[in-house]
Amino acid sequence: MAPDAARMTAAELRSSLSLATIFALRMLGLFMVLPVFALEAQKYPGGSDPVWVGFALGAYGLTQAVMQIPLGLASDLWGRKRVIVIGLLVFAAGGLIAALAQSIEMLVVGRALQGGGAVSAAVTALLADQTRDHVRTKGMALIGGSIGLTFALSLVLAPSLAAWIGLSGLFGLMGLLGLAGILVILFWTPAEVDLEGPTRLSGLSQVLRHPMLWRLNFGVFVLHAVQMAMWLVVPALLVQAGVTKANHWQVYLPAVLASFLMLGLVLFPLERRGHLQAVMLGSIGLLALVQLGFWWSAGPAPGLGLLAVLLFLFFCAFNVLEASQPSMITRIAPGSARGAAIGVYNTLQSLGLFVGGALGGVLIKAAGPASLFMVTLFLTLLWLLLSWGLRLPGADS
Numbered sequence: 001m002a003p004d005a006a007r008m009t010a011a012e013l014r015s016s017l018s019l020a021t022i023f024a025l026r027m028l029g030l031f032m033v034l035p036v037f038a039l040e041a042q043k044y045p046g047g048s049d050p051v052w053v054g055f056a057l058g059a060y061g062l063t064q065a066v067m068q069i070p071l072g073l074a075s076d077l078w079g080r081k082r083v084i085v086i087g088l089l090v091f092a093a094g095g096l097i098a099a100l101a102q103s104i105e106m107l108v109v110g111r112a113l114q115g116g117g118a119v120s121a122a123v124t125a126l127l128a129d130q131t132r133d134h135v136r137t138k139g140m141a142l143i144g145g146s147i148g149l150t151f152a153l154s155l156v157l158a159p160s161l162a163a164w165i166g167l168s169g170l171f172g173l174m175g176l177l178g179l180a181g182i183l184v185i186l187f188w189t190p191a192e193v194d195l196e197g198p199t200r201l202s203g204l205s206q207v208l209r210h211p212m213l214w215r216l217n218f219g220v221f222v223l224h225a226v227q228m229a230m231w232l233v234v235p236a237l238l239v240q241a242g243v244t245k246a247n248h249w250q251v252y253l254p255a256v257l258a259s260f261l262m263l264g265l266v267l268f269p270l271e272r273r274g275h276l277q278a279v280m281l282g283s284i285g286l287l288a289l290v291q292l293g294f295w296w297s298a299g300p301a302p303g304l305g306l307l308a309v310l311l312f313l314f315f316c317a318f319n320v321l322e323a324s325q326p327s328m329i330t331r332i333a334p335g336s337a338r339g340a341a342i343g344v345y346n347t348l349q350s351l352g353l354f355v356g357g358a359l360g361g362v363l364i365k366a367a368g369p370a371s372l373f374m375v376t377l378f379l380t381l382l383w384l385l386l387s388w389g390l391r392l393p394g395a396d397s
Contacts, residue, residue: 008135011190015130016139018189019123020146022084025181026091026119027147029174030060031154032161034231035248040167046104054232054361056107061228061353063115068350072121072343073204080126080192080339084119084185088178091117095175099168110171115350117178121343128330128338129193136330137276141263141323148256148319155252159245204340212332215390216325217345219284221352222383223321226291226376228356230314233369234307237297241304251308259315266320277390280324284387287317288380295373 008016033040037057041047075083091114098110124143131139161170207213238248270279293310297303326345333341363372 008131008138012131012135012139014188015127015190016142018184019127019139020143021184021188022088022119022123022181023143024146024150025177025184026088028150028154029095029170029177030114031151032158032170032173033167035155035158035235035252036162036167036170036245038232038235039245040162041104041107043167044101044104044107049104050232050361050365051358052104052108052361054357054359054364056104056111056357057232057361058228058354058357059108059111060115061224061350061355061357063112064118064120064350065115065347065354067116067118068121068347069204069340069343071118072125072339072341072346074339075122075125076337076339080122080129081185081189083122084126085182087117087119087122088181088185089117090114091119092175092178093117095171095173095178098171099175101168101171114174118346118350120346120349121339124326124330124342124346125339126189126192128342130190133331137323137327140327143326144319144323145260145263147322148260148315152249152253152256155249155256159248163246204337204344207333207337207341207344210332210341212390213329213341213344215386216329217348218386219321219383220325220345221348221355222379223287223318224349224352225356225359226287226352226380227318228353229360229363229372229376230294230356232357232360232364233294233298233372234311236369237294237302237307238304240300241302241307243304251304251311255308255312256315258312259319262316263319263323276324276328279320281384281387283317283320283324284380284384286313287321288377288384290314290317291373291377291380295370295377298369298373 034057038050038053041053041056046052071083071087094110094112094114094117096110097113098107101107101110124140127139127143128136158170161173165173235245235248238251239245243251266279270276290310290313293306293313297306297310326342329341329345330338359375360372363375
């Protein structure tokens, strides 16, 4: 491939940056509640029950799962930008309801409505429409990087903001960030392009019958179930290791930033050499090792050094998989069914968020944190087994 062909055009870069900003604005609010939710939710009536807390945390993922395919199809039929604007309005309304909640049950309602604004498929499909195949992973990595940086920023801001404005204030801020995303899609993102071929609902059946897509769909389910389940336990492990809640960012932030460096050093060079499949399998294996390490650490006195290393390795694996898998989906799916394909993919992603939160709460209550990491380890190893024979685009390039 010629060096110039591997570079993004100005239009591709503008599209990638603007859509990454939309993801970042949504995820900033969502991430800010993760490190503090399990602790702050205890202040609400009913918030002392870990099952309710896990359900409230995961309710967002459940309604995301319900709406991803319909909104992905809608973006194929009626246009990406229109669907994105509507979804962001629903997301903002859910933030307002959660901000006004006076019980853990109303937090569930607000979180569920937030999830109804499932714009991820439309945003990712729009990026795929506006970028060429051989630079698309870079565009997805910009989105993944923006999410990672947003996560790092949220870890710094969350404890102070939660102490200042409380969990209700964080949800109100989420609503404002969703409205800001509407301004970005209307005034910064380039105009939509014509789709390849006729846009038909039959594209969904084609997507659902594709075995390679389903392996990637299962992978994103496991990845996000593991991520959500971890955040029910990791904050408490850090407290047990002697790190106060307000200082958790001092562990998270270096781990996230160092993982971005590894992303640039590993993913892009190996993708250019045709080793994307090996990178993916290695990242899944690394994720399994991290779950084994957390299982080992889930005792009465976890070591801070080991926890820091495990978080760094987790973010390394997570960032690579978040950047590479959506790119693979868009390469495999036909252009006129990209919204449907990404909708199915994001449905499994959202189901993973719900299952990780809800099942994680049940496991912790029934058998303790160690049982949770045994289950996440099993799921990750199953994912590795199912992905072993997968032929990925670019593997032989």
